[in-house]
Amino acid sequence: MSVSMIELKNVSKTYYIGSNPVYALKDVSLEIEQGDFVAIMGASGSGKSTMMHILGLLDIPDKGEYFLNGNNVSNLSDDDLAGLRNKAAGFVFQQFHLLQKMTTKDNVALPCIYSTEQKDYSAQVDEKLKSVGLADRAKHRPNELSGGQQQRVAIARALVREPMIIFADEPTGNLDSKSSREIMEILTKLNEQGKTIIMVTHEDDIAGYAKRIIKMFDGQIISDKREKKAPAKSENNVSMNNLIGQRHSAWNRAELAGHFRQALNSIFSNKIRSFLSMLGILIGVASVIAMLALGEGAKSSMQEKLKSLGSNLISIRGGSAKVRGAAKGMGAVTRFTFKDVEKIQALQPYVAQAAGVVTGSGQIVYEHDNWNSTIEGAGYDYAQMRASVPEYGRWFTREEIQLRAKVAIIGTTVVEKLFGNKNPIGETIKINRINFKVIGILPEKGFAGPRDQDDMVNIPITTAMYRVLGKDYLDSIYVEITSPQLIDEGKQKLEQLIRKQHKLYKDDDSFSIHDMTEIQAMLSSTTNTMSVLLGCIAAISMVVGGIGIMNIMLVSVTERTREIGLRKAIGARNLDIMAQFLIEAVVMTMSGGVIGILTGIAIAGILSHAAGWNVTVTMSSIILATSFSIAIGIGFGFWPAKKAAQLNPVEALRYE
DSSP: OBOOSEEEEEEEEEEEETTEEEEEEEEEEEEEOTTOEEEEEEOTTSSHHHHHHHHTTSSOOSEEEEEETTEEOTTOOHHHHHHHHHHHEEEEETTOOOOTTSOHHHHHHHHHHTOSSOSOOHHHHHHHHHHTTOGGGTTOOGGGSOHHHHHHHHHHHHHTTOOSEEEEESTTTTSOHHHHHHHHHHHHHHHHTTOEEEEEOSOHHHHTTSSEEEEEETTEEEEEEEOSOOOOOOBOOOOHHHHHOOOOSSOOHHHHHHHHHHHHHHHHHTHHHHHHHHHHHHHHHHHHHHHHHHHHHHHHHHHHHHHTTOSSEEEEEEOOOEETTEEOOTTSSOOBOHHHHHHHHTOTTTEEEEEEEEEEEEEEEETTEEEEEEEEEEOSTHHHHTTOOOSEEOOOOHHHHHTTOOEEEEOHHHHHHHHTTSOOTTOEEEETTEEEEEEEEOOOOOEETTEETTSEEEEEHHHIIIIISOOSSBSEEEEEESOGGGHHHHHHHHHHHHHHHHTOOTTOOSEEEEEHHHHHHHHHHHHHHHHHHHHHHHHHHHHHHHHHHHHHHHHHHHHTHHHHHHHHHTTOOHHHHHHHHHHHHHHHHHHHHHHHHHHHHHHHHHHHHHHOOOOOOOHHHHHHHHHHHHHHHHHHHHHHHHHHHTOOHHHHHHOO
């Protein structure tokens, strides 16, 4: 059956300015055949532009029906209309609407990005440029072309998808007479080749190129004259699927690559704005990396300090018993001996090793210098249990303990006070007037509360008890439990053993057992809290950066309103527009994130070198910062992207 290519039936369109209606079209009916060249004329406000927008599928009527090749397109969705514009319509605008940051070839290829036919359009783009006489201008940008050349680029863009209809809206309105003739000659030639041309103009000489002139007034057709022979009706029963093209719910690889190229082109076209957008995220990510590195460094330093307490360590000390309500001194009731150490050592499978300790103070003299320090008598296993294996020299042997040898291992504070920069190994010192040979230097441990752990001298426990301090009992016993899981149960077993060994009642508190892991847990909790606090502060700066990106993206949407209108006119779906703006936001945040990671690592290194702070950059902090930056990009880019996608193409194209 032969049907007209275009048929309007009783179409009306009303706009509102405030609450006042403006009747742009009033019950208009029209038929246009394939191959026709129609000029629509009329004064400003006559409805000719609204007619063009409806015929070009940029707008939909309030009432009436629109048939294209026998298919009713009046109630199509926005995405279907976009597909139909991309496949069936080509637009030539008075303002050209070329993207200034793109080359001539890229402008012509723009509709191909939104095509459902995924193929290489490069040869087709070159062919269309050649057909309008601009093959040698493919790499030029619009500002390097004359007005007539820019309009020819727009014509090539309109032709690249081989549309059925060319819509020309005042195509010569911004051109001189010579350029106007050239453009009209191109359109006439296209019509002779079988293209249907629908043109809006207010110039009689331009309308003279058309085969048919329609004049409008107050939203109605008042004149419809045919100046040249009408084309014959043809078979136009093309299916809607063929007209629209098969649209996919998701993008294929080529479409996604096209969106990425468009996003990157926009970012690099506005370098300063893009950098300012990235800056907030860059600062935030750098802060996250640097602050978490400081937190991890502090945690690492704390763990090194905790090692001096020993691993899975329990300390047993003689308690202060109460007799008739009066507290007696530490160890006044329960005094531990080497036999207690042996019994505890045999407590399997809970105890890995045990060591008795006696402590006191003594005056240490080397040549003309002297220093009062803590004297600690220890056994052979003490060095491993308390992380006290000398960094220089050695620990005393079992034989030296048995022989009550006069050998000493001194802390770094004692070395500083008595020896300065001199090597103390092999030197002789006096401890309470008794000569001792220095055989090692204890590893540096720092302060534990008010106590300087490096102001210490270790000597064999037997020497301390029987030659220096005059004690026949142990002040404390250190016990290393085999695993952290057995600490609580191990403490109960130790308490039972001591009460049985010393025949103590259950409520007798003449000894105490301290679990070192409690101190470790407290310190670890403190450092973890500090790391979280620092991370939260940095995260706040990232959120502020995200708000900055959102603001700049909203400004970008406003600045690029006409570009968005153009993209929609040539076939971009709402999802395509949203994707481009979202990709731009994510690429900017990810770029800012990568630069921020490198900056954060650099800042951490500078702090470590300049301030002497221990910093540790972890992979988890990098992953966290990267993930957060992506989430910021998506989260804060979504609203501007959605706002861009919801723009009406007609209103966007008119935006000034």
